[in-house]
Amino acid sequence: MNRRWWILVVLCLSTLVLVVDNMVLTVAVPPLAADLGADAQDLQWILDSYILVFAGLLLTAGSLSDRYGRRRVMIIGLALFGAASLLAAYAADPAQLVAARAAMGVGGALIMPSTLSILITVFDEAERRKAMAVWSAVAMIGMIGGPVLGGALIAWFWWGAVFLINVPVALLAIVASLLLMPESKGPWTKPDPLGVILSATGMSALVWTIIELPNGVNWPALALTVLSLAGFVIWELRTPHPMVPLALFRDRTFSGGSFSLTLVQIGNGGLLLVLTQYLQYVLGYTPTAAGLAFLPMAVASLLFNGLGASLGARLGNRPMIVTGLLVCAAGFGLLAMVSSGSGILLTGTALFVMGAGGGLAMPAAIAALMGTIPPEHAGVGSALNDTIQQAGAALGVAVLGSVLAGAYTRGMPSGAPEAARRSIGDALALGDAGLAQVAREAFTSAMSAAFAISAAGVVAAAVLALVVMRGERKPAQEPSLTATH
Numbered sequence: 342m343n344r345r346w347w348i349l350v351v352l353c354l355s356t357l358v359l360v361v362d363n364m365v366l367t368v369a370v371p372p373l374a375a376d377l378g379a380d381a382q383d384l385q386w387i388l389d390s391y392i393l394v395f396a397g398l399l400l401t402a403g404s405l406s407d408r409y410g411r412r413r414v415m416i417i418g419l420a421l422f423g424a425a426s427l428l429a430a431y432a433a434d435p436a437q438l439v440a441a442r443a444a445m446g447v448g449g450a451l452i453m454p455s456t457l458s459i460l461i462t463v464f465d466e467a468e469r470r471k472a473m474a475v476w477s478a479v480a481m482i483g484m485i486g487g488p489v490l491g492g493a494l495i496a497w498f499w500w501g502a503v504f505l506i507n508v509p510v511a512l513l514a515i516v517a518s519l520l521l522m523p524e525s526k527g528p529w530t531k532p533d534p535l536g537v538i539l540s541a542t543g544m545s546a547l548v549w550t551i552i553e554l555p556n557g558v559n560w561p562a563l564a565l566t567v568l569s570l571a572g573f574v575i576w577e578l579r580t581p582h583p584m585v586p587l588a589l590f591r592d593r594t595f596s597g598g599s600f601s602l603t604l605v606q607i608g609n610g611g612l613l614l615v616l617t618q619y620l621q622y623v624l625g626y627t628p629t630a631a632g633l634a635f636l637p638m639a640v641a642s643l644l645f646n647g648l649g650a651s652l653g654a655r656l657g658n659r660p661m662i663v664t665g666l667l668v669c670a671a672g673f674g675l676l677a678m679v680s681s682g683s684g685i686l687l688t689g690t691a692l693f694v695m696g697a698g699g700g701l702a703m704p705a706a707i708a709a710l711m712g713t714i715p716p717e718h719a720g721v722g723s724a725l726n727d728t729i730q731q732a733g734a735a736l737g738v739a740v741l742g743s744v745l746a747g748a749y750t751r752g753m754p755s756g757a758p759e760a761a762r763r764s765i766g767d768a769l770a771l772g773d774a775g776l777a778q779v780a781r782e783a784f785t786s787a788m789s790a791a792f793a794i795s796a797a798g799v800v801a802a803a804v805l806a807l808v809v810m811r812g813e814r815k816p817a818q819e820p821s822l823t824a825t826h
Contacts, residue, residue, distance in 0.1 A: 345463050347521050349472050352456045353479040354514040355415060358422065358507050359449050360483030363391075365491030365503040373438070373500040383435035389552055390439045394446030395453075396731045397545035401537045403454035403724025404584045410526045411455045411462070411720055416518050418451025423511030430501035441504075454724035461711045461719055462525045467654075469711075474650035474704040478643050481699070484613075485632070485639040492629030525719075535576055536584035543569030547732060554739040585725055586718050595713040597809030598662070598706055599726055603733035604802035605666065605702075608673060608795030610737025612695075615745055615788055616676070616688070622765045623681050623781045637689045638696035645700025652701070658709035659810045665702025666803035669695050673796035681778075681785040709810065741791045748790045752783030 366388070374384055406414040425444035432438035456476075464472045494502040546566040553559040577583040590596045613635075620631040653661040672695030679687050714722030746763070753762040761768035761776060768780035 351517040357483045358510045361487045365487045369500045369503045379435040390443040391446040396548045397541040398450035399724045399728045400540045402450040403721035406455045406720035415455035418448045419511045422448030426504045426507035430504040457723040458719035470650035473707045474646040477703045478646045481642040485635040489632035531582040533584035539573035551735045551739045592713045598710045601802040601806040606733030607737035610734035611741025638692035641693045641696030642700045645697045649701040650704040653705035658705040661705035668698030670799040677789045677792040681781045748787030
């Protein structure tokens with residue numbers, strides 16, 4: 342196999358360790374809470390400490406990878422992620438687990454921009470679509486397989502195994518990187534310490550503001566977000582050596598593609614959160630069975646990723662992105678039609694349709710976005726795209742979670758116990774069969790409202806891509822496998 346494709350295997354391994362870790366934690370929360378004595382606030386910090394640090398440092402990490410070497414930064418990130426995962430596996434109390442998760446966030450931020458930036462410097466435009474199709478398919482497999490793997494690990498071992506599994510994968514990726522991967526970096530530029538501080542502060546505050554939305558607007562966090570990000574934009578436009586090339590947004594393909602994907606992530610961000618609750622609370626699935634229920638989405642994504650890559654090369658990026666997004670919207674529309682008595686058939690069909698839409702759209706979307714980024718800014722350009730999408734996903738969890746909670750409460754009888762009106766889990770725990778059925782109906786109705794909003798958001802993303810993105814295709818370039826040692 343050509344060396345470039347072995348490099349892709351390493352990049353997929355590096356991405357897989359991040360995606361799987363985020364997903365397996367969703368099924369590990371109940372046992373780790375019982376073992377560590379974690380209360381609701383502890384659990385929130387265990388879940389949120391990672392995303393706060395990860396989102397806050399993405400732009401800085403992308404800039405560091407361009408300056409000091411993308412392979413070097415990725416290897417450092419893998420080592421930190423693996424070591425922090427080992428500490429998380431043997432955490433003795435919630436505080437230790439929060440600290441380990443924050444350190445994993447630092448490692449994740451160093452890994453993520455480097456994987457995509459190395460990919461676009463290793464593969465030329467002719468092969469890039471196929472490489473990105475494989476890369477995005479592996480990420481989808483990790484997302485779907487994470488809960489299944491987590492359930493199995495917990496059943497066979499203990500909750501710490503969901504973190505421990507990261508260690509051998511990270512070690513394998515480090516060894517393979519050292520043996521197979523060339524170093525690449527952009528031209529040396531002066532550091533931008535003020536840009537680092539403003540971007541890290543602004544992005545962390547933005548994600549925290551979004552996380553807190555279901556409890557109301559956190560005004561201090563919102564004010565810090567606005568001041569920091571506004572200051573960051575002003576500074577980056579004025580400084581002669583900006584950390585982030587904001588001029589990228591002048592390219593209609595980059596700006597249109599980025600914001601289209603952000604709208605998609607708002608819908609996708611809440612998908613697992615909402616649907617796993619439906620599968621477990623309404624249909625009575627175990628966590629492992631709920632994870633397996635997403636297999637149609639993974640299978641469709643694998644099947645249609647290759648088709649999307651080949652058609653995109655012939656038809657261009659914009660038609661494939663728009664078509665794929667409309668197919669995704671149809672999947673969300675089918676999910677909005679699910680009732681408490683629908684069973685798995687309609688849900689599985691909807692997930693297959695969504696996987697097909699993602700497979701058609703994602704290779705073209707990533708190829709279009711990364712094709713607009715100059716090689717010298719590959720790391721920070723990739724990080725900028727990742728950051729925008731992370732904000733969209735966090736916003737999706739907050740918004741759809743709020744819609745779901747509000748619609749569920751309104752659908753419950755006013756005379757029901759207060760705890761049952763707030764949570765379907767609490768309603769089912771009361772053991773009242775009549776109330777449990779009412780709660781299932783209320784939850785399913787609320788879920789339909791959330792997915793109808795998601796469908797509208799994805800349609801809006803398709804329209805944005807159609808109107809804003811340019812239709813022309815760039816000529817293929819020669820492969821860039823030059824290494825700096």
